[in-house]
Amino acid sequence: MTTPLLGQMMDVPLTVSSLLAHAARHFGDTEIVSRRIEGDVHRYTYRDCEKRAKQLAQALIALGVEPGERVATLAWNGYRHLEAYYGTPGFGAVCHTINPRLFPDQIAYIVNHADDAYVLFDTTFAALVDCLAPQCPKVRGWIALADAAHLPKMQTPVLSYETLVAAQDGNYAWPPLDERQASYLCYTSGTTGNPKGALYSHRSTVLHAFGASLPDAMSLSARDSVLPVVPMFHVNAWGIPHAAPLTGAKLVFPGKDLDGKSLYELMENERVTYSAGVPTVWLGLLNYLREAGVRFSSLNRTVIGGSACPPAMLRTFQDEYGVEVIHAWGMTEMSPLGTLSKLTWEQSQRSPDEQRKLREKQGHVLYGVDMKIVGDDGRDLPWDGVAFGDLHVRGPWVIDRYFRKDDSPLVDGWFPTGDVATIDQDSFLHITDRSKDVIKSGGEWISSIDIENVAIAHPAVAEAACIACAHPKWTERPLLVVVKRAAFDVTREELLAFYDGKVAKWWIPDDVVFVDELPHTATGKLQKLKLRDLFRDHVLPSALADEKDCPLARGNPV
Ligand code: AMP
16 A cells, blocks of 8 residues: 655644634734723733733643643633633643523533532522532532622622732743534533433534635625624633634624623624624614614624524624625534525625525535434435425534433434425425424424524514424314513404415414513524424314314324
């Protein structure tokens, strides 16, 4: 066998510290602005940030944290959190971001499962930490992201982040690491069972940052001022804390206030051009714009993902406010970016209606992700925009196995996402459901997301969820659960009539129920499992009619 001829380029490892080092050296004066828990707006530069991240690394090393150990964060988007993003993996430890909106028991499970050595927390979470500390005896210290004067009164003994950092001089060189070493640990939301950990590597994080920055992805640049609304405790804020220093974009962190007014004011004050978040947050922002009669003066594009972006929201942003919406799909197990709805030149020559339909889908994959849809028999399904199948992915920033789990989740080398989708001739992905949420009516599948999108386009509907309801003849039929917009009214019949001509007749829900609110997960997604439980005994009017023909309805014993 002949020896392969190796390339003769530098073998520089792809480490996350190199991203911040690049920004500090080449965009040293670019600002990072944060609305703080303390109530003021803090501003400093990438140069300052790198120095303090190095001081943090020195402080953690002085506390005895070893490379490979996990240091957790329970924090909002802010400059100290960013320092933890770099100061921890920068010396080889792992930054473990925890979602504070999870139930305390789940958080305790996660801290113990990850075996976190220290936990850095924003003082808003002081009560939560007091509740967690007794359940997490292996944590060696709880570090409040505050100076000594702002330490909250707590039962748990805590350290002051600022005191620890101030004790170090920042005279520290990021060590060279193996790029396959772990960088970040993110747990899934755990809607069923315990959350599972996705352990990213330096290499996967840096490659993902490159991918995320591409023109047909997040398209970030040194001319942007970017405000990630998506939390840094949820899948690394979709990679923005890495893509921003890579491209030299200014960063603006909103802290804990994510209401429409707070976000709008910060966007205007900091000339924000670019933002990213889940649909629920944008609902609040759009409501505020409407009520206050104000417009954006600098925001020109925003990424919406995490759950399906309702077409009505896409239209409002684009048609009323001139803001380009980039619909994105991904997941914790994918670092998270998979697809984005940017059009090719040819697609942008099509009719406005056709273009809109494409943008409503989740879009085209990035280089670095490959995808396919498969049927129940595991065979590939056609990319015709019609065939629904289980979506599988693979690539250098896709999970290989879960943290501290031996069994591989992969099927033939692909990761099954648990999403159901179509892919069309344009290679555009359209997520129709989570596999466990899809409605199986008479052997055919109905997309609950499509049904919800129609409902949300009705002016009287604030939020809608479509779930499967037992049916004697069809096994399952769609039930629509709706929250009305304040001061608006609509009847069941009016809503059902609203579907005429918008979806196939047999997709129209069999019933509508109005509720005051819908249950959400810790990451703002509809909690359909809980809804299905709540409506387990709901009897569809159509089921009553059909029951006469089929006495085994609704799980009646045989
Ligand atoms: P998470 O790991 O918490 O980020 O959740 C990932 C899941 O959110 C995906 O597997 C999808 O089910 C859902 N999701 C993310 N983005 C979208 C989107 N644009 N449209 C529909 N579902 C989405």
